Structure formats: C-alpha cells, structure tokens
Amino acid sequence: MASFFERVLGKAPTSAVQAKERLHLVLVHDRTDLTPENLKSLKDRLIQVISEYVEINDDETEIQIQVDGRKQTLMANIPLKSPRRRG
Amino acid sequence: MNGHVVTITSGKGGVGKTTTTANLAIALASLGQKVACIDSDIGLRNLDVVMGLENRIVYDLVDAIEGRCRLTQAMIRDRRFANLHLIPAAQTRDKSAIAPSDMIRICDELRPEVDWIIIDSPAGIERGFRNALAPSDQVLVVTNPEISAVRDADRIIGIIEAEEKGPVKLIINRVNMVMVKRGDMLSADDVVELLAIPLIGIVPEDESVLVSTNHGQPVVLNEKSQAGTAFLNVGKRLLGEDIPLMEFDQKAGLFMRLGRLFSGGI
Numbered sequence: 149m150a151s152f153f154e155r156v157l158g159k160a161p162t163s164a165v166q167a168k169e170r171l172h173l174v175l176v177h178d179r180t181d182l183t184p185e186n187l188k189s190l191k192d193r194l195i196q197v198i199s200e201y202v203e204i205n206d207d208e209t210e211i212q213i214q215v216d217g218r219k220q221t222l223m224a225n226i227p228l229k230s231p232r233r234r235g
Numbered sequence: 236m237n238g239h240v241v242t243i244t245s246g247k248g249g250v251g252k253t254t255t256t257a258n259l260a261i262a263l264a265s266l267g268q269k270v271a272c273i274d275s276d277i278g279l280r281n282l283d284v285v286m287g288l289e290n291r292i293v294y295d296l297v298d299a300i301e302g303r304c305r306l307t308q309a310m311i312r313d314r315r316f317a318n319l320h321l322i323p324a325a326q327t328r329d330k331s332a333i334a335p336s337d338m339i340r341i342c343d344e345l346r347p348e349v350d351w352i353i354i355d356s357p358a359g360i361e362r363g364f365r366n367a368l369a370p371s372d373q374v375l376v377v378t379n380p381e382i383s384a385v386r387d388a389d390r391i392i393g394i395i396e397a398e399e400k401g402p403v404k405l406i407i408n409r410v411n412m413v414m415v416k417r418g419d420m421l422s423a424d425d426v427v428e429l430l431a432i433p434l435i436g437i438v439p440e441d442e443s444v445l446v447s448t449n450h451g452q453p454v455v456l457n458e459k460s461q462a463g464t465a466f467l468n469v470g471k472r473l474l475g476e477d478i479p480l481m482e483f484d485q486k487a488g489l490f491m492r493l494g495r496l497f498s499g500g501i
Binding site for chain 1: 381382385386389390392393396415417418419420421422425429431432
C-alpha cells in the first residue's frame with residue numbers, strides 16, 4: 149500500500165487504480181483471445197504487408213485495440229511517408 | 236400468470252450467488268409476488284440452508300426431472316411466505332444428471348403458476364451453468380470489486396451474449412465503502428466501466444449477512460441491515476420501481492462518517 153505522502157505527491161497510484169488498469173488490459177485480451185505476443189506479431193505482419201504497397205512511417209505507426217463498452221476495435225494509425233521526402 | 240425466469244450467475248465461486256438468490260427471492264415474495272427459486276447446483280446443494288429450509292426437503296429437482304415425483308412435490312413452501320417455494324438441488328448426483336432441455340421443461344411447467352422463477356446457477360462455465368442459463372429471460376451477474384471476480388464476470392457476460400441470452404444486469408456485492416474511499420477497492424463505477432453492462436444493485440459488505448444466514452433467516456428480512464435494504468432494492472428494481480443506485484452509497488457513507496466521528500476518528 150502506498151504511503152499517504154506518496155499519494156499526495158502523486159507518485160504512486162492507489163491499489164484500486166492499479167487493479168483497474170491491470171483488469172482493463174486483461175479483459176481486452178480475454179475478449180479478443182489475442183495475447184500481447186500475438187498482437188505484436190499481428191502488428192509486425194500488418195506493417196510488412198502494407199510496406200509492400202506504400203512507404204510507411206514505422207516509428208509513428210500505432211496499432212492497438214480500442215474498447216468501447218463491450219465492443220473491441222482494432223485501430224491502426226499508419227502515417228504514410230510523403231513522396232516529396234523520398235530519396 | 237407468466238413467470239419471468241431470472242438466472243443468478245457469476246463465473247467465479249464464492250461471490251454471493253446463493254445469498255443473492257435467497258435474498259432476492261424473499262424480497263420479491265415480501266413484495267407480494269409469487270416466487271419459485273431453483274437450486275441448480277447439483278451435488279453442491281446450498282440454497283436450502285441459506286434460506287433455512289433444509290429440514291423440509293423430501294424430493295429434489297432431479298427427482299422431479301426423472302419423474303420420481305410430481306414437480307409440486309419437489310416444491311418446498313417457505314416458512315415465512317406462503318407465496319415462496321424452493322426446488323432444492325439433488326445432493327448425491329452431479330450436474331450431468333440434468334440437461335438444458337430439462338431446465339426449460341421444468342420452467343415452462345412453473346411459468347403459469349408463479350410471477351418469478353429465480354435460478355441459482357453453479358459457479359463455472361460448464362454444463363451446470365449452461366443448464367441454469369437455458370430457460371432464462373434475464374440474467375443477473377453477481378461480482379465482487381476484486382480482480383478475479385470481475386474478470387470471471389466478464390467471461391460469463393461474453394458467453395451469455397454469445398448465446399443471445401439476456402438482458403444481463405450486474406450486482407456488485409460486498410462493496411466496502413471505507414476501502415473504496417481510501418483508494419484500495421474498485422468502486423462500483425470502476426466495475427461498471429470495465430464490464431460495460433447496466434447495474435441493478437450495489438450491496439455493501441455487511442457482517443449481518445453472515446449472522447442472518449447463520450440463523451437461516453436471509454438478511455433481507457432484517458430491516459436494519461444495509462445489505463438487506465440493498466437486496467430489497469434489487470427486488471423493487473426488478474418490479475420496475477425507479478430507485479436511485481447511489482442513494483444507498485451516500486447513506487452508507489454518512490453512517491460511516493458519523494460512526495467515525497463518535498469513535499473519535501478522523
């Protein structure tokens with residue numbers, strides 16, 4: 149349990165906040181039947197396939213599962229490299 | 236009459252399914268409804284002791300299903316309410332003794348006789364749970380504000396939705412407001428946000444639940460108990476009464492603050 153001062157100074161989240169964060173992640177994976185490892189592999193392959201057609205900005209690419217109520221959506225934010233910057 | 240079938244389930248064991256079933260059944264009966272409750276946890280019979288009716292059992296659910304008695308013979312009349320009956324589970328059999336179709340048949344036979352049929356589901360996601368879910372018109376998922384119970388509740392809700400059963404509503408049992416305020420227990424809001432289904436009851440952690448159960452008198456019969464009031468409110472909400480969910484919490488908070496004031500605490 150975090151001490152009073154740690155909490156007041158905002159250093160340590162309360163145990164309830166930790167429980168909620170951990171549950172949030174676990175529920176996403178339970179509901180989608182997708183382990184963090186599988187999600188990583190999905191991301192890598194998706195980037196690989198898209199890269200065959202367009203040049204993408206790897207560093208800024210975000211692929212994650214978004215939760216809205218009881219619905220999960222796979223959200224991909226894949227910035228394309230501008231042709232002008234090529235070469 | 237066209238009885239409405241409500242299944243009480245949870246996934247995880249020990250969160251208060253049987254306590255909720257007993258108290259909800261008595262709450263509805265005290266509100267003048269005709270109620271039959273069914274213990275579908277074959278082999279682990281418990282609803283009878285929680286309701287204080289263990290000495291009256293002659294026939295059980297499996298006897299009725301297998302035709303060794305008429306359904307009415309397996310219905311034990313409550314000591315307190317003549318409009319409340321219990322169909323106990325068989326104790327010496329296991330869940331393979333009955334099938335979902337048996338539960339549907341029993342409930343169809345009961346529907347014309349009562350307003351409500353409350354089914355106490357066994358824990359788990361296997362056969363016993365499927366039996367309890369099969370005849371349901373509505374499902375109440377009981378959980379506690381702790382990680383394992385919430386996770387299992389989410390699994391159960393997923394299965395109920397996949398089976399196109401429901402509507403599903405949530406009862407959060409054993410909420411300790413002192414711990415919630417300290418930041419050491421998930422709040423009802425947290426749990427609802429995670430599970431994303433409508434809430435029908437918040438039951439505070441309350442010693443009187445165990446004490447009442449020890450006496451074979453479910454806590455809802457104790458008008459002074461906060462948990463009892465919470466269970467009664469679930470019954471009223473099932474009947475369509477609009478009772479604010481948070482009112483109870485605020486009351487509990489006030490009592491605790493007063494208590495601390497008098498005991499010289501902060």
